[in-house]
Amino acid sequence: MNLALDESTQERLPQILEDILKRTLIGEKSNKLKETDIFLILVVVLLSENGFLLMKNHNTKDSQCLQHIDNTNLSTWKISTGVHEISFVLSGYSDIIIKLVLCALGRTSLINVVISDLNPEVYSVGFLVNHYIVDPEASTIPMMFHNLKHLSDTFKNKIITPVKSTILNYYGFSGASLKGLPEELMFNLLLLLPVSDIINVAKTCKKFFILLNNESFWHKLFLRDFPHKVGTAGSLEWKISYRIVYIAHQESVRRVRNLRSSMMDLRDRYDYTSSYPIMDIIL
Structure with a gap:
C-alpha cells in the first residue's frame, strides 16, 4: 500500500x-x-x-x-x-x-x-x-x-x-469542521464551552470573529452564565453587559478566595478550632 x-x-x-x-x-x-x-x-x-x-x-x-x-x-x-x-x-x-x-x-x-x-x-x-x-x-x-x-x-x-x-x-452538506455547520447549530455547540474557549475560537479566523460578535449569541451566553443578572443589562449591548458582569463576578470570586485564604492563615496561626467550632463551619 x-x-x-x-x-x-x-x-x-x-x-x-x-x-x-x-x-x-x-x-x-x-x-x-x-x-x-x-x-x-x-x-x-x-x-x-x-x-x-x-x-x-x-x-x-x-x-x-x-x-x-x-x-x-x-x-x-x-x-x-x-x-x-x-x-x-x-x-x-x-x-x-x-x-x-x-x-x-x-x-x-x-x-x-x-x-x-x-x-x-x-x-x-x-x-x-x-x-x-x-x-x-x-x-x-x-x-x-x-x-x-x-x-x-x-x-x-x-x-x-x-x-x-x-x-x-x-451545496447544502455539512462540512468537516465548524465552518460547515449552520450558524444556529454552531452557536448551540459553542454554548457548551466556557467563555475563555469561546474567545479563543473567535481568534482563529475572521469568519468566527465576525460570527461570535453576534448580539444574539452574547444574549444567549448572558442568559446561560448570569440569568439572575438579566435585569441589570439595561440598554447596553449584550457583549458589553456580559463583560461588565463577568469582570464584577471574577472580582467577587477573587475577594472570597482571598478572605478564605486569610481565614485559613488565622486558623493555622491560632488553633481556635477547639474554642471556636464555628470556625470549622466557616472554613
Whole structure:
C-alpha cells in the first residue's frame, strides 16, 4: 500500500512524490531544485491525497482541462519570480475553481487560497520551509525531508478542511469542521464551552470573529452564565453587559478566595478550632 505524506520517514516517501521529484530533477538543467519548488511539489501531493484535482488551465471549468498529478510541470505554475499559482477543483465539484498562490518570502512560503466566485475569504498560512526540507542535495530523496506529518496536519487544518467545508456547505452538506455547520447549530455547540474557549475560537479566523460578535449569541451566553443578572443589562449591548458582569463576578470570586485564604492563615496561626467550632463551619 502506498504511503500518505504524513506517514513519511527518512527511508520512505509516497511513491508519487518520489516519482515527481525524480522527473522534475531530470528536467532541470542544473539538476538542482530550489526549496520553494520542492515545497510546491509537497503541496501538490497533499492536495491530491485529499481529493483535489489539478487543472491545466487557470480559468476554464472544462473538465477536459483536469491534469493528472503524474504530469505536473513546475514551469506552468510560475507567474513571476518566487510566485506560483495553481488552479484545482474538489473531486465531484468541478464547477468551482480554487486558486492557490504560493509566495516565497525568504525562508517562509506563504500560501493563499481563494475559492473563485464563491467566497471572498482568503485562507492563508505561512510555512518555514527549512523545517520540512532539510537538505535539498541529500544523497536520497527521502533524506531531503523532515517532519512531514506536521506539514500535512497543519495544511489540512488551515487549508484543506476549511476549503472543503465551504464548498460542501455551499451545496447544502455539512462540512468537516465548524465552518460547515449552520450558524444556529454552531452557536448551540459553542454554548457548551466556557467563555475563555469561546474567545479563543473567535481568534482563529475572521469568519468566527465576525460570527461570535453576534448580539444574539452574547444574549444567549448572558442568559446561560448570569440569568439572575438579566435585569441589570439595561440598554447596553449584550457583549458589553456580559463583560461588565463577568469582570464584577471574577472580582467577587477573587475577594472570597482571598478572605478564605486569610481565614485559613488565622486558623493555622491560632488553633481556635477547639474554642471556636464555628470556625470549622466557616472554613
